[in-house]
Amino acid sequence: MSATLAALIGVVAPQWSVTVFESAADVAGESSGPWNNAGTGHAALCELNYTPAGPDGRVDPSKAVTINEQFQVSRQFWSHLVRSGMTGSPKSFVTPVPHLSFITGEDGRAYMRARHEALAAQPLFAGLEYTEDAARLAEWLPLMMAGRDPGQQVAATRSAAGTDVNFGALTRLMLDDAAERGVPVHCNQRVQDVERDTDGRWIVTVRDTVTDERRTVRTRFVFVGAGGGALPLLQRAGIPEIAGFGGFPVSGRFLRTTSPELVSGHQAKVYGQAAVGAPPMSVPHLDLRLIDGDHSLMFGPYAGFSPKFLKAGSMFDLPLSVRPNNLGSMIGVARTEVALTRYLIRELMQSGADRHQTLAHFVPEAEERDWDMVTAGQRVQVIKRDPATGRGVLQFGTELVVGGDGTIAGLLGASPGASTAVSAMLGLLERCFPDRMPAWRPALQEAIPSYGHRLSEEPALLAQVRADTMQVLELNG
Ligand SMILES: Cc1cc2nc3c(=O)[nH]c(=O)nc-3n(C[C@H](O)[C@H](O)[C@H](O)COP(=O)(O)OP(=O)(O)OC[C@H]3O[C@@H](n4cnc5c(N)ncnc54)[C@H](O)[C@@H]3O)c2cc1C
Numbered sequence: 500m501s502a503t504l505a506a507l508i509g510v511v512a513p514q515w516s517v518t519v520f521e522s523a524a525d526v527a528g529e530s531s532g533p534w535n536n537a538g539t540g541h542a543a544l545c546e547l548n549y550t551p552a553g554p555d556g557r558v559d560p561s562k563a564v565t566i567n568e569q570f571q572v573s574r575q576f577w578s579h580l581v582r583s584g585m586t587g588s589p590k591s592f593v594t595p596v597p598h599l600s601f602i603t604g605e606d607g608r609a610y611m612r613a614r615h616e617a618l619a620a621q622p623l624f625a626g627l628e629y630t631e632d633a634a635r636l637a638e639w640l641p642l643m644m645a646g647r648d649p650g651q652q653v654a655a656t657r658s659a660a661g662t663d664v665n666f667g668a669l670t671r672l673m674l675d676d677a678a679e680r681g682v683p684v685h686c687n688q689r690v691q692d693v694e695r696d697t698d699g700r701w702i703v704t705v706r707d708t709v710t711d712e713r714r715t716v717r718t719r720f721v722f723v724g725a726g727g728g729a730l731p732l733l734q735r736a737g738i739p740e741i742a743g744f745g746g747f748p749v750s751g752r753f754l755r756t757t758s759p760e761l762v763s764g765h766q767a768k769v770y771g772q773a774a775v776g777a778p779p780m781s782v783p784h785l786d787l788r789l790i791d792g793d794h795s796l797m798f799g800p801y802a803g804f805s806p807k808f809l810k811a812g813s814m815f816d817l818p819l820s821v822r823p824n825n826l827g828s829m830i831g832v833a834r835t836e837v838a839l840t841r842y843l844i845r846e847l848m849q850s851g852a853d854r855h856q857t858l859a860h861f862v863p864e865a866e867e868r869d870w871d872m873v874t875a876g877q878r879v880q881v882i883k884r885d886p887a888t889g890r891g892v893l894q895f896g897t898e899l900v901v902g903g904d905g906t907i908a909g910l911l912g913a914s915p916g917a918s919t920a921v922s923a924m925l926g927l928l929e930r931c932f933p934d935r936m937p938a939w940r941p942a943l944q945e946a947i948p949s950y951g952h953r954l955s956e957e958p959a960l961l962a963q964v965r966a967d968t969m970q971v972l973e974l975n976g
Pocket residue numbers: 500501520521522523526527528529530531532535536537538539540541666688689690691724725726727728729732750751752800809875876877878910912913914915916917918919
């Protein structure tokens with residue numbers, strides 16, 4: 500998120516002085532690191548949680564359309580960076596990988612037909628294929644269909660427009676590019692405090708994690724792009740807008756295989772359906788990953804619990820984040836989110852054999868010995884006070900918190916995450932710098948031709964954007 504914002508500022512206000520502080524020894528070691536997330540370029544091509552069915556069985560495509568439009572914004576901005584000379588081949592961070600949704604059972608089939616009908620009518624989802632035919636599925640998904648009960652009812656959609664994204668590599672390229680433009684990127688520098696001075700500027704206290712030296716930096720604007728570390732820093736800034744917000748950390752674990760035989764049988768990302776009562780981020784998926792030139796498969800996520808807000812965080816992160824102003828929200832959520840609590844307990848109690856059983860729903864012939872468990876990043880789910888009821892609610896999306904009359908902002912939450920970082924940071928520019936937007940709009944529209952437009956309503960612009968980004972990002976295969 501911080502790298503994206505630095506890149507956007509490079510487009511609209513290249514004369515601004517920007518400094519990035521990173522607490523770790525290197526950038527992109529937390530959620531954006533390639534093994535810490537699933538690398539799905541979320542465009543709602545396969546994630547069933549973006550296409551809920553109503554009581555009449557009809558599927559509402561609106562959320563999927565919005566996510567897809569946001570991903571097109573990311574593609575355009577990445578293309579702009581590549582065209583403007585960001586070093587490295589686009590292949591090092593984005594690769595075409597078909598996205599499929601896969602479902603079993605008669606109810607599942609009925610839902611998938613309704614979903615396909617709703618999406619196929621949308622220009623953004625043109626080319627989405629549907630099948631209930633096991634032979635066709637065996638062509639699309641050899642690994643998943645081998646050894647499957649022939650009597651099982653199956654259905655799937657497939658989009659060739661899907662991608663696998665190495666968000667770690669992308670972060671690194673964007674920050675290298677920013678550094679070349681004169682943006683200092685300081686590693687091993689932990690932001691410890693953010694405090695407002697009497698003249699309205701912010702005093703940021705930074706500690707060198709190697710030498711323990713402290714220094715302060717005065718600035719007109721602060722973006723707290725600290726991932727899981729954003730909540731405590733926004734609390735320290737003391738802005739009233741953070742009152743009522745809390746965080747609930749859930750860690751993700753994945754089974755991973757690098758077996759060439761298994762990888763060659765699964766050249767896709769396949770999303771299934773979350774178990775009843777399970778939260779959206781628990782949707783099981785089997786992903787082809789392309790990281791630093793190596794191919795592997797990842798299956799998960801299996802949820803874990805740790806009170807840390809970052810992988811490299813502290814066991815006290817969660818308890819120390821509880822304040823009088825968010826205690827009510829936290830208790831409210833603990834009371835109402837019984838299904839989530841049950842889901843987490845169930846996940847934590849799972850044995851290796853249970854986990855293998857879950858994998859076997861996707862890969863019937865999976866052998867335990869081929870798969871290793873890897874621990875991915877921490878997701879700090881947002882807890883906030885519902886203004887209507889005053890009660891705490893758990894939210895699975897992201898939330899931009901803006902305070903100090905637009906002089907400080909921070910991003911909480913994790914979904915749809917890195918894929919829509921450009922839209923999230925454009926939202927930040929619009930909220931924090933509304934007076935400058937008229938002057939910035941032409942530069943933004945040059946970098947992101949669909950900026951200010953809805954691609955779902957402008958097929959000609961969509962066709963142009965699609966063709967252009969496909970060529971620049973080398974997504975033709
Ligand atoms: C299991 C899992 C799967 C996911 N799958 C996907 C996916 O398939 N597709 C997708 O688009 N998104 C996915 N996401 C979400 C995505 O990874 C995140 O939304 C995104 O990486 C967040 O980026 P960020 O810059 O906000 O945070 P991060 O990448 O976590 O970066 C925050 C940085 O701030 C640093 N920091 C923290 N505190 C301080 C401090 N006090 N001082 C200085 N530096 C600090 C950290 O060290 C870190 O480098 C997934 C997330 C998880 C956990």
